Amino acid sequence: MILSAKARVAGVMGWPVAHSRSPRLHGWWLERYGIDGAYVPMAVPPDGAAEAVRALPKLGFRGANVTVPHKEAVIAALDRLDATARRIGAVNTILVHEDGTLEGRNTDGFGFVENLRAGASGWTAAAGPAVVLGAGGAARAVLVALADAGAPEIRLLNRTRERAERLADELGGGLACPVRVLDWAARAEALDGAALLVNTTTQGMAGHPPLDLALDALPRAALVTDIVYTPLETPLLRAAAARGNPVVDGLGMLLHQARPGFEAWFGRAPEVTAELRRFVLEGG
Ligand code: ATR
DSSP states (O other): OOOOTTOEEEEEEESSOTTOOHHHHHHHHHHHTTOSEEEEEEEOOGGGHHHHHHHHHHTTOOEEEEOTTOTTGGGGGOSEEOHHHHHHTOOSEEEEOTTSOEEEEOOHHHHHHHHHHHHSTTOOGGGSOEEEEOOSHHHHHHHHHHHHTTOSOEEEEOSSHHHHHHHHHHHHTTSSSOEEEEOGGGTTGGGTTOSEEEEOSSTTSTTSOOOOOOOTTSOTTOEEEESOOSSSSOHHHHHHHHTTOOEEOSHHHHHHHTHHHHHHHHSSOOOOOHHHHHHHHHTO
8 A cells, every 4th residue: 555645654562563463453454444544563662662652743643552561651651541541550552632642541451341242242241250360461451341341240360369459459449340359279169150251361372381270160151261362262262162151262352452543543443354353363
């Protein structure tokens, strides 16, 4: 696609950024919709986040996505945060407004919930308690999104229990449902009566051992999801599907979290389709 001098430009800041699938994802939509725009990878070293963000309006960028390790560091360089980014304490999407001011948003939780809605028809967070494994940055966004979507209770378990307690304390008061921290050793029992099981730990990712979790107590109707998408079918999802649970893989979270940014920068609400999924996967 040949750009005009009026092309809208956005991109993704990360370090390393070479593994990001976002340029391929946004590039597919730009081409599909015939938009005069570009979405570029930006390799921003760990100490360069603030400087890079402040350069966006000066360079005429519409905005950017932000990925590891910059999601928290960019906050100090922004003029404002939307309510969700403020609660999560991390930003994945930046908008440059007409007056040059910078707004930070967090669409990871939106992507998480939209992926479940799209992947498991009829799924609702209100169906019952959710079990969330892990207490890192991804878990933060998942907790806020599940509480906002109407989960009646969240059971939070992390190998290092104190980290889960800290997360529950930090978010707790601001969430619409109780967060109960349970012991990692009791993870199999924690599945009893759950309507949703979410793995946000690195266990099951390529190069890591599988999650060590017996699913026997999990109701068969419970939805199981993993936010990891390398591999697409983690050992957890395979085991859950084999016993008849509905499962949703993590790739859709990446695809859906990208929608609000694309719409804001390029002026068109993009669609997540099976063809897009295949195209992003082929990118390796
Ligand atoms: P992110 O911010 O992307 O979610 P992270 O902060 O590195 O990633 O968190 C990784 C998660 O995987 C943590 O919850 C971590 O547990 P600890 O807080 O105890 O480190 C979890 N994790 C990593 N290795 C694990 C293992 N062998 N067993 C169980 N959980 C593990």
